[in-house]
Amino acid sequence: MNASTSExxxxxxxxxxxxxxxxxxxxxxxxxxxxxxxxxxxxxFGSKNELLDAVFKRRLDPINQERIFELQRLVHxxxxxxxxxxxxxxxxxxxxxxVLQQMGADGAAFLRLLMRVHLETxxxxxxxxxxxxxxxxxxxVPLFQQALPHLNTSLLNQRLFFAIGSxxxxxxxxxxxxxxxxxxxxxxxxxxxxxxFTAAGLRxxxxxxxxxxxA
Amino acid sequence: MNASTSExxxxxxxxxxxxxxxxxxxxxxxxxxxxxxxxxxxxxFGSKNELLDAVFKRRLDPINQERIFELQRLVHxxxxxxxxxxxxxxxxxxxxxxVLQQMGADGAAFLRLLMRVHLETxxxxxxxxxxxxxxxxxxxVPLFQQALPHLNTSLLNQRLFFAIGSxxxxxxxxxxxxxxxxxxxxxxxxxxxxxxFTAAGLRxxxxxxxxxxxA
DNA sequence: GTCTATATGCGGATAGAC
DNA sequence: GTCTATCCGCATATAGAC
Numbered sequence: 001m002n003a004s005t006s007e008x009x010x011x012x013x014x015x016x017x018x019x020x021x022x023x024x025x026x027x028x029x030x031x032x033x034x035x036x037x038x039x040x041x042x043x044x045f046g047s048k049n050e051l052l053d054a055v056f057k058r059r060l061d062p063i064n065q066e067r068i069f070e071l072q073r074l075v076h077x078x079x080x081x082x083x084x085x086x087x088x089x090x091x092x093x094x095x096x097x098x099v100l101q102q103m104g105a106d107g108a109a110f111l112r113l114l115m116r117v118h119l120e121t122x123x124x125x126x127x128x129x130x131x132x133x134x135x136x137x138x139x140x141v142p143l144f145q146q147a148l149p150h151l152n153t154s155l156l157n158q159r160l161f162f163a164i165g166s167x168x169x170x171x172x173x174x175x176x177x178x179x180x181x182x183x184x185x186x187x188x189x190x191x192x193x194x195x196x197f198t199a200a201g202l203r204x205x206x207x208x209x210x211x212x213x214x215a
Numbered sequence: 216m217n218a219s220t221s222e223x224x225x226x227x228x229x230x231x232x233x234x235x236x237x238x239x240x241x242x243x244x245x246x247x248x249x250x251x252x253x254x255x256x257x258x259x260f261g262s263k264n265e266l267l268d269a270v271f272k273r274r275l276d277p278i279n280q281e282r283i284f285e286l287q288r289l290v291h292x293x294x295x296x297x298x299x300x301x302x303x304x305x306x307x308x309x310x311x312x313x314v315l316q317q318m319g320a321d322g323a324a325f326l327r328l329l330m331r332v333h334l335e336t337x338x339x340x341x342x343x344x345x346x347x348x349x350x351x352x353x354x355x356v357p358l359f360q361q362a363l364p365h366l367n368t369s370l371l372n373q374r375l376f377f378a379i380g381s382x383x384x385x386x387x388x389x390x391x392x393x394x395x396x397x398x399x400x401x402x403x404x405x406x407x408x409x410x411x412f413t414a415a416g417l418r419x420x421x422x423x424x425x426x427x428x429x430a
Numbered sequence: 431g432t433c434t435a436t437a438t439g440c441g442g443a444t445a446g447a448c
Numbered sequence: 449g450t451c452t453a454t455c456c457g458c459a460t461a462t463a464g465a466c
Contacts, residue, residue, distance in 0.1 A: 023238040037450055161388055162381040162412045169380020197377045197416035204415030252432055257461060
């Protein structure tokens with residue numbers, strides 16, 4: 001509560017956008033939750049839309065910087081060999097889980113918001129976000145390719161895509177488990193199981209040799 | 216255009232809810248797209264909320280019935296043995312892909328809407344939906360357990376969860392690829408690759424023997 | 431069943447005093 | 449920077465003629 005108004009607004013917006021969605025959240029609710037005045041959102045951020053941008057920027061920049069830094073460290077550690085597949089996967093998949101552990105409720109709210117974005121197809125905002133993610137992914141692909149020489153590019157991308165899906169579902173699951181308080185899901189152990197699962201999936205021998213259809 | 220008003224309303228609502236989300240869609244837009252009167256939604260369904268319920272019910276009931284029917288057929292076919300893991304996975308994972316192929320644009324719209332639901336945590340509607348899905352899942356779990364005797368219940372559930380994540384991400388991907396028209400993703404071949412990937416993940420040897428944490 | 435017209439409320443944004 | 453009061457538009461829903 002000692003945080004600055006704009007920080008409190010960011011926290012409140014993050015929580016409410018994640019909880020109810022962007023459209024369903026009224027600026028009035030945000031300011032009420034932040035103990036701030038109705039006009040403060042427009043004063044500090046210009047508009048409700050720009051507030052959303054700010055919410056993302058605050059969390060995403062550090063996460064992606066960390067992912068790139070860790071990747072460089074890993075490559076350096078194993079030089080001139082390729083890092084093991086499991087280590088690459090851990091570096092790639094870990095950040096959201098780390099957010100979950102380190103940032104507690106705030107991190108959970110942000111991640112739920114993040115998961116929402118994956119579904120939007122049209123908004124300009126989503127396109128900006130996705131371009132950024134693909135930039136990160138492109139740094140990892142060459143290393144995965146070296147670690148998995150039996151896969152051609154298109155199959156590798158497809159399987160990586162499956163792995164990303166497992167990750168985002170796992171994160172969503174942990175979030176819901178926390179919300180519903182049904183069971184305690186430990187992010188760290190889920191991450192390790194996820195690595196086991198996806199590593200096996202990526203290593204699977206080629207069954208159909210590409211994208212050949214039946215019938 | 217020859218369909219009844221309520222059918223046209225369902226089609227239009229399905230499309231728009233999927234495209235823009237529930238809140239962001241105005242009843243006015245729905246009736247405009249359906250070539251129907253503004254008041255027709257309330258006349259036929261009672262409210263915008265009940266219209267959403269109807270949109271789901273129309274598609275979901277047949278899909279789940281089919282999933283259960285196929286499972287019974289499969290069990291019968293292999294009796295008294297257990298069906299192979301790949302066949303179980305195909306039966307479990309196929310329905311959304313079939314929707315994608317058979318229902319064309321309508322199916323795509325519905326699936327996008329369906330993916331949205333996975334993220335909502337609080338709404339009563341989502342809870343109803345999720346309970347139904349878990350009922351379906353519970354029919355499959357015992358068979359997966361028999362096909363994968365090296366996994367304990369909790370690990371099996373976790374890995375199945377990863378598999379479901381890969382599926383929903385894959386479906387979302389196909390949808391977006393269609394929308395963005397970037398590349399042509401063939402649902403059938405994606406499904407087969409998905410089965411290969413998830414089967415390998417499920418079969419992976421146990422690495423950590425349960426949910427033991429480091430540190 | 432379908433239409434027009436309208437009631438009623440909530441949304442984001444802003445003006446202007448402090 | 450913060451507040452109150454208010455503008456203005458759009459939302460859902462409904463009343464009531466046809």
